[in-house]
Amino acid sequence: MDTEAPALVVFVGPSGESGARVHVLTEADGLVRGLAYGGASRAGRGVWQPGNVVKTRMQRRTESSPCRLSGEVLYGCTARLFSAPLAMAMAVATCALADATLPEREPCPPLFGETIRLMTFLGYDPVVAEREAMPQYIRWELALLRTLGFGLDLENCALTGQRDGLAYVSPRSGRAVSAAAAAPWKERLLPLPSFLLNADETGTPHDWAQGLRLSGHFLARDAFGQRHLPLPAARQRLVERVEKLAAEEASIPTGDRTDPATGAQTPEPG
Template sequence: MEWEAPALVLSASPYGESSAIVHLLTEDLGLVHGLARGGTARANRALWQPGNLIRASWRGRLPDQLGNLSGELVHGSAARLMSAPLALAMLASACAVADGTLPEREPHPRIFHLLTRFFSLLSLDPDMAGWGGMAALLRWEACLLGDLGYGMDLSACAVTGGSAELAWVSPRTGRAVSDAAAGEWRPRLLRLPPLFLNESDPGTVQDWRDGLRLTGHFLARDAFGQRHRPLPPARLRLVDMIDALQPGALHPDD
């Protein structure tokens, strides 16, 4: 059994003296694992960095075994972000969330394409990542939740049925609530930043904080919670970085 396909590197863990267990995300095969012989050797280490787009080759006796991986670099996102800590933290968080939630060998082509586009956005202009990167990451997390069956319903207010002034989300049902209908329940609801409703909105620092709290709630309760796993450290580090940002640090409208 063998296949070749474009793939995103999500993680690589040392195995033995010089090999690595690599987790890849592909369009048609979903999340796949493989053994990269010599993967931790100096000559190959850069290839298996999380966030890289590669041309992967997999070979094994059976389709469900841990086959042997090799690859050629197509686009090295990780190396381009070494001097951009926030963009690198976004990339690491997205890789860890995808790696920890997606079921093995189940195709999720929309998630693959959105993640590929997101990594390109970060790596082609790391200095601009603070303007649109966080909003793109949060919208990608919302899409991931939807693909996994835990999506939020942001189409209309759960109370009135209208679509105007949606400003909150029920932490229990994931349904949107308008500001007028929130009433006394407002302190118990999760704020819905406008960037989830408008793809051209880059958001503010406060929007990013509220967005991370919103998607983080459903990731922790459902996507990771169903697997009895905590949120990955990479995402928690991103939350800490955004919490530490001063208003106006990255976006002129903050």
């Protein structure tokens, strides 16, 4: 193995005095775990940071030998997010989930593309990312579930087949249910935030919390529960940050609230 490709750094850990254990996500080879010699040096730390997109050379002498990684930064996402805590939490959670769930050396071109798009959006304008990136992040979690074989069906109602009025998801089957059909059982269903059905919607912190609860249920049950593992701490910290934003939003009088997408004040009802 001797290939070169763009890769997203998803994990970095120490290895010896100056080396680093590095996990990267690539399009053709999926998750690759290797060693970066000098990765813990001052120059190496600038390259091998979770969230960086790196032009990575991957070398392996034999199938059983460790993979040697070297590279140069193409796009440094997390360095742009120090003043954007919510966007930073999304970037860190993305890396943690990808590293914890994806099988090694199994190609995942669609998910790789979705991941790079998300990280690019987060880093391009952190101020905008704080307001608008959460729906994209939650869609990424749903894409991760699809890649792992646990995709949700949000196309039509599981009970009526209708495509309109979808408002809930069955926690057992992962299928959408319309508001009308769900009436007798809605307390046992997961709310389906409308921004997951309409890409033009940004939603509110309350909607984001519902979206994280939805994707988190299936991640916890299917991606981690089958291996008797908890969700990564980085993902839980993201949930706590969003729930805090939702609680702060709920404490503000309606007329004083602002639309997260436009910054405009929300008018009083009626």
